Amino acid sequence: TLKKLKDGLSPPITPKESNDVPIFDINKEKSTVSITVVGASGDLAKKKIFPALFALYYEGCLPEHFTVFGYARSKMTDEELRNMVSKTLTCRIDKRENCGEKMDQFLQRCFYHSGQYDSEEHFTELDKKLKEHEAGRVSNRLFYLSIPPNIFIDAVRCASLSASSVNGWTRVIVEKPFGRDSDSSAALTSALKQYLEEDQIFRIDHYLGKELVENLSVLRFSNLIFEPLWSRQYIRNVQLIFSEDFGTEGRGGYFDNYGIIRDIMQNHLLQILALFAMETPVSLDAEDIRNEKVKVLRSMRTLKLDDVVVGQYKSHTRGGVTYPGYIDDKTVPKGSLTPTFAAAALFIDNSRWDGVPFLMKAGKALHNRRAEIRVQFRHVPGNLYNRNFGTDLDQATNELVIRVQPDEAIYLKINNKVPGLGMRLDRSNLNLLYAARYSKEIPDAYERLLLDAIEGERRLFIRSDELDAAWSLFTPVLKELEEKRIIPEYYPYGSRGPVGAHYLAARYNVRWG
Ligand code: NDP
Ligand code: BG6
Numbered sequence: 001t002l003k004k005l006k007d008g009l010s011p012p013i014t015p016k017e018s019n020d021v022p023i024f025d026i027n028k029e030k031s032t033v034s035i036t037v038v039g040a041s042g043d044l045a046k047k048k049i050f051p052a053l054f055a056l057y058y059e060g061c062l063p064e065h066f067t068v069f070g071y072a073r074s075k076m077t078d079e080e081l082r083n084m085v086s087k088t089l090t091c092r093i094d095k096r097e098n099c100g101e102k103m104d105q106f107l108q109r110c111f112y113h114s115g116q117y118d119s120e121e122h123f124t125e126l127d128k129k130l131k132e133h134e135a136g137r138v139s140n141r142l143f144y145l146s147i148p149p150n151i152f153i154d155a156v157r158c159a160s161l162s163a164s165s166v167n168g169w170t171r172v173i174v175e176k177p178f179g180r181d182s183d184s185s186a187a188l189t190s191a192l193k194q195y196l197e198e199d200q201i202f203r204i205d206h207y208l209g210k211e212l213v214e215n216l217s218v219l220r221f222s223n224l225i226f227e228p229l230w231s232r233q234y235i236r237n238v239q240l241i242f243s244e245d246f247g248t249e250g251r252g253g254y255f256d257n258y259g260i261i262r263d264i265m266q267n268h269l270l271q272i273l274a275l276f277a278m279e280t281p282v283s284l285d286a287e288d289i290r291n292e293k294v295k296v297l298r299s300m301r302t303l304k305l306d307d308v309v310v311g312q313y314k315s316h317t318r319g320g321v322t323y324p325g326y327i328d329d330k331t332v333p334k335g336s337l338t339p340t341f342a343a344a345a346l347f348i349d350n351s352r353w354d355g356v357p358f359l360m361k362a363g364k365a366l367h368n369r370r371a372e373i374r375v376q377f378r379h380v381p382g383n384l385y386n387r388n389f390g391t392d393l394d395q396a397t398n399e400l401v402i403r404v405q406p407d408e409a410i411y412l413k414i415n416n417k418v419p420g421l422g423m424r425l426d427r428s429n430l431n432l433l434y435a436a437r438y439s440k441e442i443p444d445a446y447e448r449l450l451l452d453a454i455e456g457e458r459r460l461f462i463r464s465d466e467l468d469a470a471w472s473l474f475t476p477v478l479k480e481l482e483e484k485r486i487i488p489e490y491y492p493y494g495s496r497g498p499v500g501a502h503y504l505a506a507r508y509n510v511r512w513g
Helices: 002-007 043-058 078-086 100-108 120-134 149-162 182-192 211-221 252-256 259-277 286-298 445-455 464-483 500-507
Strands: 031-038 066-072 110-114 138-145 170-174 201-204 235-243 308-314 316-318 321-323 341-346 358-363 370-377 399-405 409-417 425-433 489-492
Touching: 031 043, 031 120, 031 149, 031 445, 043 066, 043 078, 043 100, 043 445, 066 120, 078 100, 078 110, 100 110, 110 120, 120 138, 120 149, 138 149, 138 445, 149 170, 149 182, 170 445, 182 464, 201 445, 201 464, 211 259, 211 399, 211 409, 235 259, 252 259, 259 286, 259 308, 259 341, 259 358, 259 370, 259 464, 286 464, 308 464, 308 500, 341 500, 358 500
Parallel strands: 031 066, 031 138, 066 110, 138 170, 170 201, 235 358, 308 489
Antiparallel strands: 235 370, 308 341, 316 321, 341 358, 370 399, 399 409, 409 425
16 A cells, blocks of 8 residues: 555555564464455466476375466356366376376366456456355465566566465465566566565576476585585686577467567576576575675676677478478568577686676477586596596596486486406586486476465566566667577577587587587
């Protein structure tokens, strides 16, 4: 109400989880959690959100009293929603098991309400239905905005004014993109904050929910052997690599407005970089971790055009099959220069990382699908075995690879004597392959993130100052690329990408892993 008086705007949702209010125990008999998927008819809802909710239910991670509501403009009955959703639910956890009964139980907790995203009246109707299911219990409400960004604010306004909880917490998960540069991101943040407090906003970056990204801190801070090496003193360069072996087919409309730098680098790869490079946080508390991430981002040098290479995939015929180029997609404007590939060299100007290149590479329609962090260590000073490596001393350095996907693994390349009477060395891997070590299926990133949002754990969500810092690194170069209409280097669908990426790396004495 204070905000309303000050800004002449509608009242914000009262934060229920601030420090002076005890955090609500979601498992208590008298409480309930209502999860509303706004945009339930869409691709993300079907592909990720409902399956993740089901997996949580299957694992017994959802509170006793919960309801899932789908909300979108499409006309659907509860039964039709259940039908639609049931097609994408899988027994991921144990594929041999028939989880049909659990699936039915879950679907019975799913309901649908059709409404416009900018209609307070329609959200009031939703509120009524939610109340019926909450049956007088303390109501906690989670809204998942799985809609295009141009309607985020309308939906937040209506949800906050007409359907927020009156006696429990209200939280909103916001999907990327969070703007397309510093200004639009700041505008989105301030619009969201008209209706929500910062601690009610859960900005999702699903890479933070990936198992190996979560494990980064464990690897660094709970093993004695890594942290002492984690600096310019021993690390020559760090590579953050994302590649997909398919194009933007079907998503061209969205993608063309963003491009690979905004789609992958500014968020997913930069978040990994921040976790990789941050100082030891005071504790595992969300604010302590996010404080350290912000410090790293603020210590980074703004990216320069000189340190960026952009590419775009073109049509390619292989084995009699023709793979379409980016601009062959009907939803992409003719002559679009939007990059589907980019490589960049970034630097952190602090005492730990001074001079160490952090190289990022991200691309669509490449020869493989992988996401990796590769850490190349320095040469061994005065290496007694140098002569065994000939002139290519880079071959003799250690490399730590954290493979985020697929085939999750952590491996360390070391030099080893080839068994035998002679003295021949080769590089071998100390290999922790998850599939060989752990029998349990790795949860999807959305499961972890949804569970965290329900539990009020913010560690894996992006705070607004992190977002500002991330955008200020990339905004100038994005503007320059667009204003100067920089022509991307064209690469064939299914190839290794533009050769320019190799020249960029070579400038910093780096060879891509
Ligand atoms: P969709 O394009 O499928 O949109 C979701 C729903 O929003 C649609 O089913 C439609 O529902 C409604 N909608 C679509 N366009 C409009 C419009 N112009 N005006 C009003 N309503 C509209 O999006 P996705 O499900 O693919 O993505 C949702 C959000 O998640 C987006 O912000 C996206 O950027 C983000 N995201 C998506 C990923 C993905 O893999 N799909 C990955 C990462 C992020 P109805 O017509 O029934 O109202
Ligand atoms: C999304 C991007 O954020 O991440 C997509 O918008 C990309 O372009 C996707 O395909 C990759 O996610 P994942 O989990 O499949 O690696």
